[in-house]
Amino acid sequence: MSVFGEPSEQQRRVWRVRDLVRSLAVEWFAATEVREPVGDTAITRPVLADPLAGLRAAVLSRWVAAGQVRDYALDARGAGRSWAEVASVLGFDDHDAPGVVAFEHVAERGGRTGPRWDRVWWRCASCGQRVADTGPYSSHPSEVETGHAETCARHAADVAAWAERTGWGQ
Structure with a gap:
């Protein structure tokens, strides 16, 4: 809360999701x-008569949100964001x-059995190709991302940035 008791923007977002x-x-x-009353005041707030219905809705929302986290993270990679930015x-x-x-x-x-x-x-937003990403375990873009088109501007820029950063090929 702010100094004057106003909720923060983050608190407002959490309340909206609830x-x-x-x-x-x-x-x-x-x-x-x-x-139901809020504390010892005359103020009330809405609650569910059957909390299990709320639990059902929350569990379903959790599963959907987990899938959306994955989907949006992959979309961010496709849009050129790094694993560090996603982290x-x-x-x-x-x-x-963190990456x-x-x-x-x-x-x-996603909770399924197996490794x-x-x-x-x-999908790379630059070349439109489906790219396989093995994670940020190696520094060279071609070792961690395969599938870019040969003319992909994003991949070429990543390779050029890597060469500049490492001094390779100078």
């Missing part, structure tokens, strides 16, 4: 809302190798 989950419980699982959004900045942690998070099989994938695929 409201949406409660609304989904009403819409999808026939829950009914009742009002920052996912909250992995404090890890030793690696982000890749491994996205490459998990994680050793690569992920995304």
Whole structure:
């Protein structure tokens, strides 16, 4: 909260998501809302008469959100964002190798049994090709991303940046 007791923008977003989950419980699982007092005040807030309906809506939302995290992370890679940038959004900045942690998070099989994938695929916004990405374990772009078109401007720029950064080919 701010100094004057106003909620932060992040708090407002969290409250909005909670409201949406409660609304989904009403819409999808026939829950009914009742009002309950907030603390020892006359102010009330809406709650679900059957919390299990809210749990059903929250679990379904969690599964959908997890899929969206993966999809948007891969879309971000396709749009030219790095694994480090994806890591920052996912909250992995404090890890030793945030890009690696982000890749491994996205490459998990979403709770299914079996090992994680050793690569992920995304569509390159520059060349339109489906690219296999094995994660940020190597520094050369051609070793971690395969499938770009030979004329892909993004991949060429990544290789040129790598050559500049490493001094290779000078």
